Amino acid sequence: MDEKLAALVEAMPRLLDGISVTVQLTVLGGLAAFALSVALGLAATHPSKAARIPARIIIEFFRGTSLVVQLFWLFYVMPLLGVDMHPLVVGVLALGLNYGAYGAEVVRGSINSVATGQWEATTALSMGSFQRMRRVIFPQAWALMIPSLNNLLIHLMKGTAIVSFITIADFTYHLDQLKRVTDTVFSYGVIGLLSYFVIALILTFIMNALERRAKRRLGQGITLKSVLSPAPATATPGGGA
Amino acid sequence: MIEFRDIEKSYGDHLVLHELNFSVAKGDRVTLIGPSGSGKTTILRLVMTLEEATDGYIFIDGQPLTHEERGGKRVARSKKDQKDIRKRIGMVFQQFNLFPNMSVLENIIEAPVHVLGQSKAEATTRAMELLEKVGLADKAEQHPTSLSGGQQQRVAIARALALDPEILLLDEVTSALDPEIVGEVLGILRNIAETTDITMLIVTHEMQFARDVSNRVLMFDGGKIVEEAPPSVMFSDPKHQRTKDFLHAVLGDAEGTIGTH
Amino acid sequence: MISITTALDWNWDTTWDVLPTLLSTFLKVTLLVTVLSTLIAALLGLVIAMTLRLAPKPIAVTVKWIANFIRMTPIVVQLLFAYYAFLSLDGITIGILIFGIHYSTYMSEVYRAGIDAVPQGQWEATTALSMSTRRTWTAVIIPQALRATIPALGNYAVSMFKDTPFLLVIGVVEMVNAGLIFGGNTYRYIEPLTLVGIIFLLASYPTSLLIGRLEKRLAFNT
Numbered sequence: 001m002d003e004k005l006a007a008l009v010e011a012m013p014r015l016l017d018g019i020s021v022t023v024q025l026t027v028l029g030g031l032a033a034f035a036l037s038v039a040l041g042l043a044a045t046h047p048s049k050a051a052r053i054p055a056r057i058i059i060e061f062f063r064g065t066s067l068v069v070q071l072f073w074l075f076y077v078m079p080l081l082g083v084d085m086h087p088l089v090v091g092v093l094a095l096g097l098n099y100g101a102y103g104a105e106v107v108r109g110s111i112n113s114v115a116t117g118q119w120e121a122t123t124a125l126s127m128g129s130f131q132r133m134r135r136v137i138f139p140q141a142w143a144l145m146i147p148s149l150n151n152l153l154i155h156l157m158k159g160t161a162i163v164s165f166i167t168i169a170d171f172t173y174h175l176d177q178l179k180r181v182t183d184t185v186f187s188y189g190v191i192g193l194l195s196y197f198v199i200a201l202i203l204t205f206i207m208n209a210l211e212r213r214a215k216r217r218l219g220q221g222i223t224l225k226s227v228l229s230p231a232p233a234t235a236t237p238g239g240g241a
Numbered sequence: 242m243i244e245f246r247d248i249e250k251s252y253g254d255h256l257v258l259h260e261l262n263f264s265v266a267k268g269d270r271v272t273l274i275g276p277s278g279s280g281k282t283t284i285l286r287l288v289m290t291l292e293e294a295t296d297g298y299i300f301i302d303g304q305p306l307t308h309e310e311r312g313g314k315r316v317a318r319s320k321k322d323q324k325d326i327r328k329r330i331g332m333v334f335q336q337f338n339l340f341p342n343m344s345v346l347e348n349i350i351e352a353p354v355h356v357l358g359q360s361k362a363e364a365t366t367r368a369m370e371l372l373e374k375v376g377l378a379d380k381a382e383q384h385p386t387s388l389s390g391g392q393q394q395r396v397a398i399a400r401a402l403a404l405d406p407e408i409l410l411l412d413e414v415t416s417a418l419d420p421e422i423v424g425e426v427l428g429i430l431r432n433i434a435e436t437t438d439i440t441m442l443i444v445t446h447e448m449q450f451a452r453d454v455s456n457r458v459l460m461f462d463g464g465k466i467v468e469e470a471p472p473s474v475m476f477s478d479p480k481h482q483r484t485k486d487f488l489h490a491v492l493g494d495a496e497g498t499i500g501t502h
Numbered sequence: 503m504i505s506i507t508t509a510l511d512w513n514w515d516t517t518w519d520v521l522p523t524l525l526s527t528f529l530k531v532t533l534l535v536t537v538l539s540t541l542i543a544a545l546l547g548l549v550i551a552m553t554l555r556l557a558p559k560p561i562a563v564t565v566k567w568i569a570n571f572i573r574m575t576p577i578v579v580q581l582l583f584a585y586y587a588f589l590s591l592d593g594i595t596i597g598i599l600i601f602g603i604h605y606s607t608y609m610s611e612v613y614r615a616g617i618d619a620v621p622q623g624q625w626e627a628t629t630a631l632s633m634s635t636r637r638t639w640t641a642v643i644i645p646q647a648l649r650a651t652i653p654a655l656g657n658y659a660v661s662m663f664k665d666t667p668f669l670l671v672i673g674v675v676e677m678v679n680a681g682l683i684f685g686g687n688t689y690r691y692i693e694p695l696t697l698v699g700i701i702f703l704l705a706s707y708p709t710s711l712l713i714g715r716l717e718k719r720l721a722f723n724t
Contacts, residue, residue: 064703064710068667068678073699076682076691080511120291121338125352125404126328135351139342154574161576162668172579179586188583193575200574218341219386 007181008191011174018174019195025091025160025170026203030153032096033103037149040100041107042133055104062101067159070094075166091163099156103149110145111137143214150207154200161196171195242267242440243288243408248297250283250464257283259464261297265442267407270434272443272451272472275461276487281444285410288442289332290323301326301408328356331406335413337393339385339400345372346381349400357404364403371399375429391422395429402433409433411443415450423447430454448492452476460484516693520684524697527680528705532666535597535676540659542602547609547655551617552639554610573607578671580604585672593674597666605662612654616647653717660706660713677701 008015043055062070071094078085085093114137122132164173172192179187248261258280265271273281286292287299290307296315299306306326308315339348346368353364372378375395377388385393394414401409411430415423427450434441434454445451451458451472458475460468460483468481479485553565572580577600584596591599620643628638667678675683681694 060707061703064664064707065699066664066667066678066702068665068670069695069699069702072678072682072691073695076685077695080692115338117334117336117338118340120289121334121340123291123327124289124330124332124334124338124401124410126324126356127352128324128356131355135355136340136342140340158574158576158578161578162671165671172576172582175579176582184583184586188579188586192579193571193583196575196579197571204574219384220341 004182004186007178008186011178011181014174014177015171015191018169018171019199021088021169022157022160022171023199025088025095025163025168026153026157026199028092029095029099029156029160032092033099033152033156034149036096036100037103037107040104041111044104044108045111059101059104062097063105067094067098068162070098071162071166087163087166087168090166091160091168095156095159099152099159102152102155106145106148106152107141110141110148113144114140139214140218143211143218143220146207146211146214150204150211153203153207157200157203158196242269242302243442244298244300244303245284246298246300248287248299249295250280250287250292251295257464258294261464261466263459263466263469265440267440268438269457270441270443270455271457271459272445272455273459273461274445274448274451274487275467279461280464281461282412285332285412285442285444288408289330289410290327293317301329328404329406330408330410331401331404332410332412333394333397333401333414335416337385337390337397337417339393339397341384341386343385344381345377345383345385345388345396348385348396349403352400353403368399368403371402372396374432375399376425389422390418391425394418394426398426398429398433406439408440408442411441411445413444413446415445415447446491448476448488460487462487511692513690513693516688516690517697519688520681520690520694521697523680523684524677524694524701527675527677528701531594531669531674531676532663535594535601535666535669536659536663538598539601539605539662540655542598543605543609543658543662544655546602546606548613548644550606550610551613554614555617556635569607569610572604577601577604577665578668581668581672593669593672596672597669597674601662601665605658608658609655612651612658613647615654616649616651617643619650620646649720653713653720656713656716657710660709664702664706 040055040059043051044059046052046055071090074085074090074094075087078090118136118140119132122136127136160170161172163170164176175187175192178191243265245261245263248258249256250258261280261284273284275281283292287294288301288306293307298308298310298315304326305318307323308317310316339345340351343351346365349368349371350359350361350364353359353367354361359367369378369381372381375398377392377395377399380388380392380396385396388396394417398414414430415426418426427447430450431454433439441454443451443455455472458470458472459466460475460479460481462483468475468479468484470479475484476488479488550565550569554562557565580600580603581596584591584600585593588596624642624646625638628642633642666676669676670679670682673679677698678695681691681698684694685691
């Protein structure tokens with residue numbers, strides 16, 4: 001055991017570098033995915049077909065073609081088309097596109113779930129469509145979408161573990177290095193899975209806090225139990241792991 | 242003020258309104274009564290442009306609301322034109338429909354500030370007057386969800402009035418309320434009816450209120466007006482058998498009439 | 503189409519060279535793993551859901567946290583862990599087991615929601631009829647819960663299908679890996695990787711549509 005600990009201490013700076021890369025990919029990929037989710041989700045609920053149809057095609061395309069395929073396609077094929085990107089950019093882009101397409105469905109569904117009476121009240125008050133979305137519908141949809149977006153964020157974080165295959169030295173890459181000087185159970189099992197689990201719990205904690213804030217703004221209470229629970233509030237079928 | 246001309250409304254095969262023709266003069270308080278499914282609420286929703294008629298025209302002060310006749314064809318008006326007319330109309334809903342992401346005050350000043358372009362200070366002053374009027378000035382900073390149903394509906398009334406509408410549509414505004422708080426909401430509406438000249442189109446099951454507030458009552462059945470009379474006549478001496486049956490059913494007394502105050 | 507293929511420097515000979523390999527790995531690996539893992543996940547998920555409901559609290563809580571742990575950690579690391587920890591098993595077997603276990607934690611949530619959705623009156627009726635726990639579950643609760651869960655289980659099967667390329671981290675030659683190997687040998691990546699994407703899209707999109715329709719029909723019939 002002492003040998004393992006010594007190896008761990010020695011590998012610690014590189015493992016922390018790896019965790020930093022994993023967290024960067026998660027945060028940047030998450031932000032890119034969120035921006036795309038909102039843009040595509042709004043387009044998919046737009047009354048005009050000219051906005052809806054392209055949005056649907058993009059959503060179905062990036063949901064249907066698998067994250068790993070998109071990652072390798074961007075990594076191997078884009079340079080052949082004259083677009084050379086840093087691997088980190090490729091990683092963020094693939095994560096953003098794939099999970100953004102899933103997120104768009106969450107945004108669309110949440111917008112459609114806002115009570116009809118709320119839409120009617122905005123008409124009765126003569127609000128314009130932009131004002132209606134920005135000031136009434138989206139703030140309410142936001143509270144509805146956070147639990148599902150959290151599930152997607154966890155999926156995205158788990159998805160980052162593949163990026164060492166496009167030459168990024170993330171946490172999983174350094175776990176492999178650690179395995180060479182210790183063993184499988186210690187590196188992947190104890191250090192690896194536990195660290196990822198802690199990252200996921202921290203992300204969930206942050207998202208739960210956001211949800212609590214959003215619900216408070218709508219005058220809805222939320223229990224302490226639901227804040228601390230890591231289980232998804234709603235099952236979101238269709239998210240990649 | 243409001244004119245319905247040959248209005249037809251159907252959902253698929255189901256005809257809700259048929260060849261509807263009637264006018265409402267400025268300052269009129271018209272109550273629509275009739276069994277549920279008779280199309281009363283649909284009429285309010287058509288005026289608020291929440292739904293579109295299948296055929297026919299609605300005019301507000303002579304201006305077509307959603308559709309106009311051009312070259313013998315029924316064509317939709319531009320969204321902008323519709324919006325301009327819509328600003329003159331306010332509506333209070335059965336389920337209040339207050340925005341839960343805004344405080345009471347924010348609910349009321351939302352449209353004045355962002356639709357009419359009033360300054361926040363100006364809108365707030367007016368909103369506080371309205372809250373005073375509905376007896377909720379002390380709740381301005383509260384969340385709508387922390388209020389009782391009756392209080393929420395009073396806020397919704399203030400919100401509708403904040404746009405200074407010429408026409409106010411009241412869609413079963415007391416139906417979602419507990420019986421003991423219906424009175425407080427109706428009291429406020431009575432007060433508005435007495436102190437303003439807003440044209441009102443009312444759908445309600447509160448016959449006493451209809452009698453006190455309105456100057457005309459229209460009885461609907463099967464998407465048609467079966468009888469029209471001033472409330473004093475309608476409630477004491479209805480002519481049509483359908484009206485008699487309906488009033489008998491909702492009032493539950495032997496004569497199917499209500500007394501005057 | 504021609505202009506796009508020209509811009510991509512698309513080579514049809516390469517396309518016909520690689521397509522049979524991709525289709526055969528699709529059938530022999532991707533589909534095989536998806537189907538078997540789905541079966542494991544569906545069964546194990548039910549076991550987890552029932553344990554959470556029926557087992558004594560300490561056991562239920564422990565199972566819940568293990569399930570959370572598996573659900574919230576990367577399948578890639580789980581695959582690597584299991585692959586090196588059980589060297590006697592080959593990659594595909596490890597893949598089937600890990601995918602099955604990983605997704606069972608999701609499916610247990612679906613079952614849980616389905617069980618919760620069975621009306622209280624049904625439970626009360628089984629008590630009134632003095633039905634055994636076993637009969638209550640097998641004759642009343644599970645049949646009703648299952649109906650509503652089928653579309654969600656189907657959706658997870660589709661997402662598992664799209665996750666199968668993760669298997670390449672333990673050296674399994676599934677479609678993406680087959681494409682990459684072909685690319686490494688021929689320096690042609692456009693055709694294999696694009697084809698793999700198209701195959702995924704062609705297989706998953708219609709399935710999702712079917713599940714959506716099934717969902718609507720089941721919703722109407724209840």
